[in-house]
Amino acid sequence: MSGENCFEILDKIFIPKHKKNINDIKGYTIKYGNIVENGNIIDEVLVSYFKAPKSYTTENMCEINSHGGNIIVKKILEMCLENGANLAEPGEFTKRAFLNGRIDLLQAESVIDVINAKSEREAKTGIKQLEGYLSKEISNIKQEIMDVMVNIEVSIDYPEYDVDDVTNSQISDMLESVQKKLEKLEKSFDNGKIIKEGIKTVIVGRPNAGKSSLLNAILKEDRAIVTQYEGTTRDTIEEFVTVNGIPLKLVDTAGIRNAEDEVEKIGIEKSREEIKNADLVIAIFDASEDLTKEDIEILELIKGKKTIIVLNKNDLEQKVDEKNEKLKEISNSIIKISALNKTGIEDIYNEISKLFDLNEINLDQEIVITNVRQKNLINKAIENVKKAKETLKEKMPLDIIAIFIKDILEDLGSITGEIVTDDIIDEIFSKFCLGK
Ligand code: GDP
Numbered sequence: 001m002s003g004e005n006c007f008e009i010l011d012k013i014f015i016p017k018h019k020k021n022i023n024d025i026k027g028y029t030i031k032y033g034n035i036v037e038n039g040n041i042i043d044e045v046l047v048s049y050f051k052a053p054k055s056y057t058t059e060n061m062c063e064i065n066s067h068g069g070n071i072i073v074k075k076i077l078e079m080c081l082e083n084g085a086n087l088a089e090p091g092e093f094t095k096r097a098f099l100n101g102r103i104d105l106l107q108a109e110s111v112i113d114v115i116n117a118k119s120e121r122e123a124k125t126g127i128k129q130l131e132g133y134l135s136k137e138i139s140n141i142k143q144e145i146m147d148v149m150v151n152i153e154v155s156i157d158y159p160e161y162d163v164d165d166v167t168n169s170q171i172s173d174m175l176e177s178v179q180k181k182l183e184k185l186e187k188s189f190d191n192g193k194i195i196k197e198g199i200k201t202v203i204v205g206r207p208n209a210g211k212s213s214l215l216n217a218i219l220k221e222d223r224a225i226v227t228q229y230e231g232t233t234r235d236t237i238e239e240f241v242t243v244n245g246i247p248l249k250l251v252d253t254a255g256i257r258n259a260e261d262e263v264e265k266i267g268i269e270k271s272r273e274e275i276k277n278a279d280l281v282i283a284i285f286d287a288s289e290d291l292t293k294e295d296i297e298i299l300e301l302i303k304g305k306k307t308i309i310v311l312n313k314n315d316l317e318q319k320v321d322e323k324n325e326k327l328k329e330i331s332n333s334i335i336k337i338s339a340l341n342k343t344g345i346e347d348i349y350n351e352i353s354k355l356f357d358l359n360e361i362n363l364d365q366e367i368v369i370t371n372v373r374q375k376n377l378i379n380k381a382i383e384n385v386k387k388a389k390e391t392l393k394e395k396m397p398l399d400i401i402a403i404f405i406k407d408i409l410e411d412l413g414s415i416t417g418e419i420v421t422d423d424i425i426d427e428i429f430s431k432f433c434l435g436k
Pocket of ligand 1: 205206214316
């Protein structure tokens with residue numbers, strides 16, 4: 001329970017072993033006792049006390065730890081409600097923490113990210129955001145924009161000083177710097193998305209090219225952390241793997257594993273669909289044989305996709321190499337491996353890192369945009385920076401530029417929640433589960 005009256009309500013249903021006046025109980029303490037109704041003991045519980053403002057919501061709070069199970073928990077909840085508490089809405093605790101100013105909107109959103117994290121890295125990013133790294137970056141950018149504003153206002157107020165050209169170039173430099181920072185944040189969204197969802201990867205190749213051998217080599221990698229998910233269609237399995245720090249979502253691993261006689265069944269249509277939805281295609285070929293008709297068909301299928309071509313079986317005599325025109329047409333990333341001997345696999349990871357611009361610094365970077373709301377606002381701010389720059393170039397009056405500058409401040413304010421409508425707040429917190 002959170003709120004001004006929560007200790008009063010608690011007092012009506014909880015009898016601590018050594019009863020003390022609530023004013024004498026310190027925050028951050030736990031009391032042992034019974035939940036009692038009409039003299040009957042309902043359960044033996046522990047109650048934690050948090051006194052305002054030192055609590056999650058900054059309000060008085062208490063947490064009743066009862067025995068688990070549906071009946072008791074429901075009963076205690078009912079008793080709280082009967083004695084004056086209201087049922088919390090989804091995310092209401094975090095919402096109060098936000099409305100009471102303990103955390104900003106970015107931090108509130110990161111609570112959902114932490115709860116829903118599927119990988120350690122995702123959780124780590126969420127925690128960083130909860131700690132306020134992103135908020136700090138936004139506030140730094142805001143400070144820079146304020147400096148621009150000050151510069152403009154001085155010029156508006158003292159038109160007798162003929163500083164126009166100097167001011168113009170100063171303001172232009174400042175806007176340039178802000179734009180760079182915002183664009184970096186915008187780009188971090190792609191990384192954020194990769195961290196959240198993994199790079200959706202499809203391994204394609206004709207039968208016997210070595211798909212399942214490669215898949216096994218990837219999944220059995222020492223440092224691979226594998227989580228299996230049921231795919232979007234019933235007969236597929238998606239596997240979330242983090243290898244060498246690269247989060248991959250491997251699609252249709254079941255199809256590959258059972259490939260022996262399923263190839264026909266899997267069919268070209270389905271592959272087409274999977275390839276279409278993939279972020280990355282790993283196309284594997286048996287380099288100990290000339291390209292077959294099927295290989296060529298596959299090359300047709302993956303045209304235009306981000307592709308790594310893997311020439312497998314390089315332990316055998318090679319019939320195809322990276323100079324092959326048909327392969328070069330599709331991709332510059334051509335890697336030779338032996339899935340059997342597990343050589344060259346590392347080169348594939350390095351190539352993925354290169355293709356997606358993922359280095360440890362990018363992935364471990366503290367500041368990552370993780371949701372579309374944040375990204376849209378960053379985009380809007382960038383647009384307004386561009387407009388301000390244009391206005392400046394056209395030598396329009398400074399007070400017109402000031403309008404765009406104010407818009408940028410507003411966009412940034414909406415990200416952290418300083419300026420935000422109730423609708424948006426409601427929408428954000430409706431994504432929470434109850435009790436958070
Ligand atoms: P898939 O049908 O594409 O999944 O191919 P598999 O992974 O099942 O491999 C087909 C056959 O090629 C198997 O007998 C593998 O042992 C063999 N194979 C796979 N990779 C290599 C390799 O790098 N070198 C050699 N010599 N044989 C391989």
